Amino acid sequence: MLPKEYIAVLDPFSEEAREIIGSSPPVEELPEEIRENAVKRVAWKTGEMRVGPDTESVRKDVLSFYLMCQSVASVSYPYSREVRAVSESTRNTIRYRMYDLYRSGMWEECLRAVGRSMRVVELDALQAPPEGLSIPRSDLIVIRALELQADGIDPSDRIADQYEPRYAVRWIDLAPLLKYRRAELTRMYLVRGWSVITLRDIWNLYANFIAVKTEEYIQSVYERILDSGVPRDALVSIGRRIVASLPRAPPGVEGMVRGPSRRLNPEFFPPCVKSALAGTGAGLRNYAVSVLLTSFLSYARLSPPPSAVKITDVTTDLSVVREEIVPMIFEAAERCNPPLFSDQPQEKGGIFYHLGFGMTTNPTPADSGKSKWYRPPNCAKIQMSAPPLCVPDELCRSVKNPLTYYFRKIAEERARR
Amino acid sequence: MLMRESTPEERRRFYAEEWSEGEIPEFLVKTLHMREFGFDMDGKGPSNRYNQFMTTSELGNFLRRWAPYSAYASVAMYRRPSAREGWMRSELALDIDAKDLPIKTCGCPQGKVCERCIEDARLIAVEFAETLRGDLDLRDVHFVYSGRGFHIRISDEKAMELQQTERGQIVEYVTGGVVPSDLTMALGYSRVFRERAARTLSRIDEARMVEGGIRRSAAARILACREKAVSALRSGRFDEISEIGDLGERTFMKLLELLARINMECTDGKVTVDTKRILRLPSSLHSGVSMKCMLIRDIEKFRLEDAVPRFIREASP
Numbered sequence: 104m105l106p107k108e109y110i111a112v113l114d115p116f117s118e119e120a121r122e123i124i125g126s127s128p129p130v131e132e133l134p135e136e137i138r139e140n141a142v143k144r145v146a147w148k149t150g151e152m153r154v155g156p157d158t159e160s161v162r163k164d165v166l167s168f169y170l171m172c173q174s175v176a177s178v179s180y181p182y183s184r185e186v187r188a189v190s191e192s193t194r195n196t197i198r199y200r201m202y203d204l205y206r207s208g209m210w211e212e213c214l215r216a217v218g219r220s221m222r223v224v225e226l227d228a229l230q231a232p233p234e235g236l237s238i239p240r241s242d243l244i245v246i247r248a249l250e251l252q253a254d255g256i257d258p259s260d261r262i263a264d265q266y267e268p269r270y271a272v273r274w275i276d277l278a279p280l281l282k283y284r285r286a287e288l289t290r291m292y293l294v295r296g297w298s299v300i301t302l303r304d305i306w307n308l309y310a311n312f313i314a315v316k317t318e319e320y321i322q323s324v325y326e327r328i329l330d331s332g333v334p335r336d337a338l339v340s341i342g343r344r345i346v347a348s349l350p351r352a353p354p355g356v357e358g359m360v361r362g363p364s365r366r367l368n369p370e371f372f373p374p375c376v377k378s379a380l381a382g383t384g385a386g387l388r389n390y391a392v393s394v395l396l397t398s399f400l401s402y403a404r405l406s407p408p409p410s411a412v413k414i415t416d417v418t419t420d421l422s423v424v425r426e427e428i429v430p431m432i433f434e435a436a437e438r439c440n441p442p443l444f445s446d447q448p449q450e451k452g453g454i455f456y457h458l459g460f461g462m463t464t465n466p467t468p469a470d471s472g473k474s475k476w477y478r479p480p481n482c483a484k485i486q487m488s489a490p491p492l493c494v495p496d497e498l499c500r501s502v503k504n505p506l507t508y509y510f511r512k513i514a515e516e517r518a519r520r
Numbered sequence: 521m522l523m524r525e526s527t528p529e530e531r532r533r534f535y536a537e538e539w540s541e542g543e544i545p546e547f548l549v550k551t552l553h554m555r556e557f558g559f560d561m562d563g564k565g566p567s568n569r570y571n572q573f574m575t576t577s578e579l580g581n582f583l584r585r586w587a588p589y590s591a592y593a594s595v596a597m598y599r600r601p602s603a604r605e606g607w608m609r610s611e612l613a614l615d616i617d618a619k620d621l622p623i624k625t626c627g628c629p630q631g632k633v634c635e636r637c638i639e640d641a642r643l644i645a646v647e648f649a650e651t652l653r654g655d656l657d658l659r660d661v662h663f664v665y666s667g668r669g670f671h672i673r674i675s676d677e678k679a680m681e682l683q684q685t686e687r688g689q690i691v692e693y694v695t696g697g698v699v700p701s702d703l704t705m706a707l708g709y710s711r712v713f714r715e716r717a718a719r720t721l722s723r724i725d726e727a728r729m730v731e732g733g734i735r736r737s738a739a740a741r742i743l744a745c746r747e748k749a750v751s752a753l754r755s756g757r758f759d760e761i762s763e764i765g766d767l768g769e770r771t772f773m774k775l776l777e778l779l780a781r782i783n784m785e786c787t788d789g790k791v792t793v794d795t796k797r798i799l800r801l802p803s804s805l806h807s808g809v810s811m812k813c814m815l816i817r818d819i820e821k822f823r824l825e826d827a828v829p830r831f832i833r834e835a836s837p
Contacts, residue, residue, distance in 0.1 A: 297657075299708075497607070
């Protein structure tokens, strides 16, 4: 018999899990075992994914999950390799737990969790006459064969129950997965709005739901950190250990997401940045150029982890600053009406000041850290300080910082390709 | 059918004498106050944006007073439409523009339309709607004749909440824009793809096939037995098509990918994924071609003559 909180190990975003988090001590006071698990979860093997059927085990599991997410958000950023690793490991963990419970005869427990995200019905019930779906038997055989093929199993082997298409979900319930392309309509078997699925699909779909929520949660923590300044030391330290524990990305892969080698792609800039780059009028110039563009372009180009406080924490090669970031800022300043530096030449120094080099127009690595390297302001601040710059598009609605917008666009483009 | 630009006087006459509030579809009337309206006053594009009307008579007064070149309403519903702020939801819309169909069998150049192009667009709209209803179980599906093609506008509550990526996936599904993992199933996407690909294969010419990477000799062989190939494709007998064209596995795949790409061009995907798009207002005049943009109650019975405004009918001999 499982305790009622057990659902939290299948759904760490459930009410039950939130209650556990609500009564947790500060991160610095968490027991060593939980801190260790937060680091190890990313590389758990199946046996380690199991959680004992007692309240204390559930509590430890939920706390280590949240500690892992918050720590990664403290040293990385949304859509990074690290965040993807956390999301994938979470997906694998949830999927294994579902499978494990099913094997142990506790499928009802799984369905209780799944039912909170999507309505699953048995295909037999849907096919009941007179109004029922009429699905050719031959199609069901093909669906099963495709499922087996996906797992590399020979259809002539004894077929496990999990490959039988016996269930259905409404495709519209899968919209959160379609949004992140974790499910594709053209790979579903759709009849009258129902997607015919197997048990294996239920585990996969549900595990992907939780993975998507995990990424969204990390994004929200990341944006909170951006807003409040420097993340907590305890989280940074665990975050660094998680990053160090990840296998190195193959050459070229890491650079696709982050790192100084990635050139800026203006196509993916948010509307406020595009508008600032196009040049603004007298009242907006200083904010658009010195505050928004300077911080946004430098952070978008250099992709520093939140723990970096100066540009030389990311790179000592200032040619990136001089040849890529600053020219874009200066050109935008020139496009202002009147051009920003024509009546405020001192603002050239202001640009480098906001980049953390102190008041200079010819920065050296030694200057880095002489002033604060400003983070990109949050959308709410931009809207308050420079309302005409903020003409949100659809994606803006789901982010709180222009930097997140940019990284997400890049990630979406990569997924699309 | 004469399709010519209307004069300012004809526009004024249309809105004063022919236009009626009753022709605004119910799905728009119910949410009129939540939509952004845009107008093209002089034929240079819809630059008059951010308009909000609380009632149809308020909208009617505007149309009668200004007789705009074109009138548009957003697919989106906003809390503050006059500021285009507070997005709540958007209709799911598909735009099948007869002038942009990827394959024209009538000989019209790209960008031009004739009655045959419009009929082709209508048939595509019918197919899309069947899939939207049958496979995706969408119920509030409305057809609008836009003046040069058709809009399918869907206002099922759940579909209206979808974001860009999901809408993009619907375009892929409905158009048959992706080669499926299985081509033989009787229902589902497998069937959708086969039907769309068969339609495309029945119209494609040799040049387009060669452009898509099919050897000229193979293309010629397939087109020589086009009917047989189309029928084989429709019923999933793929060995037969490979046999006809003497195609290897890779070339066969190339052919399917080419058909999928062309399928996808049957609608402008940008319209579907844009949740803040403005679409021509049903009941208004498309002044570029002097045709009424109108809700179609029965797509099977749609006749182009129904969309001809009185000033054109009366001017015709």
